[in-house]
Amino acid sequence: MKTTLWGWGAQRRVECDVFAPESTSDVRGLLDTQGTLARGLGRSYGDAALNEHRRVLTMTRLDRYLSFDETTGVLRAEAGVSLVQIVRDFGPRGFLPLITPGTKFVTLGGCIANDVHGKAHHAQGSFLESVDSFRMVTATGATVTASRSENADLFFASFGGMGLLGVITDVTLELRRVETTWFRQRAIVVKHLEAMLDALEEADATFPYSVAYVDPLATGASLGRGVLTVGDHATRAELPKAKEPLHVGAGAKLVVPFELPELTLNPLTIRVVNQVIQAVLRNAGDFSHAESFFYPLDAINEWNRGYGRRGFIQYQFVVPMEGGRQTLRALLETIVSSGQLPFLNILKRMGPSNAAPLSFPMKGYTFAIDFPVRDGLVELTHRLDAMVADAGGRTYLGKDSYLEAATFRRMYARLDEWLAVKRTWDPANVFTSDLGRRLALVG
Ligand SMILES: Cc1cc2nc3c(=O)[nH]c(=O)nc-3n(C[C@H](O)[C@H](O)[C@H](O)COP(=O)(O)OP(=O)(O)OC[C@H]3O[C@@H](n4cnc5c(N)ncnc54)[C@H](O)[C@@H]3O)c2cc1C
Incomplete structure (x- = not known):
């Protein structure tokens, strides 16, 4: 059935030919040599799960x-x-x-x-x-x-x-x-980027879970200030008696009811919201439920509508540890001086890469940040892409919207290895996507 689909950022909406198979044999019968793509819950931000004017198989009925x-x-x-x-x-x-x-x-x-x-x-x-x-x-x-x-x-x-x-x-x-389904957690307020990176390094030696939120509007000596949250699974012995050890919640209570008008987002509202976020993080208690710890944004259904009709992007990169502090500073400075409206973000350290040729993570610093779509955003991301590639880093395709094929090739050194596997298993390009065409992953 012809259906309009979009990614989580909703900045691009395209018509696809959508089917919802219920079994493996349905999937087999629905392959279309003109281009087929599986789709999950559409939480990729850009065009990874889009296949304009071609077939999309929504996989959510295979849920047994x-x-x-x-x-x-x-x-x-x-x-x-x-x-x-x-x-x-x-x-x-x-x-x-x-x-x-x-x-x-x-x-x-x-x-x-x-x-x-x-x-x-x-x-x-x-x-x-x-x-x-x-x-x-x-x-x-x-x-x-x-x-x-x-x-x-x-x-x-x-x-x-x-x-x-x-x-x-x-x-x-x-x-x-x-x-237990609970977390022991601690929030640490940090004053600037160097201190934040030191704190992350120290945290990673002690806690398996760590993530920092950076004030995206802080500049100069305060660049990179924010709140670092660290934690680990709470044991039964640690958990206060009042908490049910294996509790799981009932689901989100709040819903963003409609796409907010773009006027809602301006430098002042962004500043206020960012301050509220930091205050909430600073004052989080000693124990938090796994769902709040892992999935804070899931508490509000369809929060992506809050960015307005033009949608938003999330931009996520990782840069190698070596030289990473300077690169990160340069990237953050470019972001805060861009005139765009930087918003929700996450900074953390990643461990080593694995054996998968196109896997995103690699040892280094990763930063993910939301921007509502405004004029000049594409140009900003291209500038950032070039800086990331020059530093030996890469951007995350699950969040990506605007990366160009040539820069992608510079970022992913094992691309040819992946393309060889594609030629072996899918030489006629039965499986395609908008992202695949944009980045020359499909012919
Ligand atoms: C609030 C939020 C927070 C997030 N946090 C993180 C994070 O911390 N770390 C992180 O790594 N990502 C994060 N993401 C991104 C998200 O985890 C990924 O985009 C994930 O792939 C989405 O899964 P999905 O089921 O929605 O897949 P979709 O977005 O629907 O599809 C993603 C890709 O998977 C493919 N695919 C889906 N199902 C199949 C299948 N059955 N067979 C073959 N291919 C398939 C699609 O073709 C597409 O290329 C976040 C996203 C949101 C919205």
């Missing part, structure tokens, strides 16, 4: 659990199962996702395609670490199993492979056994 081993925590589930389902169904049994991004409204297939990372990347790696194997419908219509030992090229290239190698139908992954 296939098996679970309580002794090992190994779950086999269809690829449309979401992390919110897993938190709700397995939290009360003492299991949470092993690796999770900053929203639980994502599917297993989407988590693989972007090789998502979370607040503990420096200690625990990205989604690849949690997956044993998956099954995929490939370009010929065959269903193949991929793991570290079987079709290993397809396995690794699919993490960060942006759905362009086939449709993942089910996934075998490990969950994390937890004593």
Whole structure:
């Protein structure tokens, strides 16, 4: 059915030919050689899950659990199962996702395609670490199993492979056994960038989870000031008696009811909102529920509408540790002096990269920041892209909207390796997307 789709940033809306398969055989029957793409819950910000005038298979009806081993925590589930389902169904049994991004409204297939990372990347790696194997419908219509030992090229290239190698139908992954669904946390107020990077380094040596929020409007000596939050899973012994150890919540209470007019966003409102965010972070209690700790934004449904009709982008980059402090300073200065309206953001350190050729994370500093779409934004991101590439860093395709193919090639040194896997498994480009065409991942 012809349907208008958009990414989470809603800055581009395109008509696609959308189907919702309910089984692997449906998926097989729906492959279209003119261009097919799987889509999860559409939480990628840009055009990763769009396929203009071509076929999109929304995978959310493949949402069944296939098996679970309580002794090992190994779950086999269809690829449309979401992390919110897993938190709700397995939290009360003492299991949470092993690796999770900053929203639980994502599917297993989407988590693989972007090789998502979370607040503990420096200690625990990205989604690849949690997956044993998956099954995929490939370009010929065959269903193949991929793991570290079987079709290993397809396995690794699919993490960060942006759905362009086939449709993942089910996934075998490990969950994390937890004593409680609560977090022990601490907020640290930091006055400037150097101090923030020192604090992050110190935190990462002690806590598996760490993330900083930077005041995006602070300049000069205050550039990079903000609040660092660190934490770890609370044990039963640590938890105050009043808290139910394996509690899981009922869902979001607030909804942004409609797209706010653009007038709502101006330098003054942005300044006020940023200050409110910092105050909330500073005053967070000693214990927070895993859902508030991991997914603070999920408390408000459809918060993306708050950015207005022109939508917004999130820009996320990682730059290597070596020289990273200077690069980060230069990038932040470019952002704060750009005249754009920098908003929600996250700064953290990442651990080493993995064996997946297009996986985003690499050892270094990563920064993610939202900008409502205004004139001049594309030019700003291109300037930032060039600075990131020059520094040996890269931007995150799951958030990307405007990156150009030539700069992408400079950022991802193992691109040719990935393209060779694409030629092996999908030489006729059955699997396509708007992002794939923009970045020359598909012919
Ligand atoms: C509030 C918020 C916070 C976020 N925080 C983080 C974060 O901390 N870390 C992080 O890494 N990311 C983060 N993200 C991005 C998000 O985790 C990824 O974009 C994720 O891939 C979205 O999953 P999805 O199911 O919505 O997939 P979609 O956005 O629908 O699709 C993403 C990609 O997955 C592919 N895909 C989906 N299903 C399948 C399948 N079954 N088979 C093959 N390919 C498939 C699509 O083709 C597309 O290329 C955040 C997003 C939001 C909105």
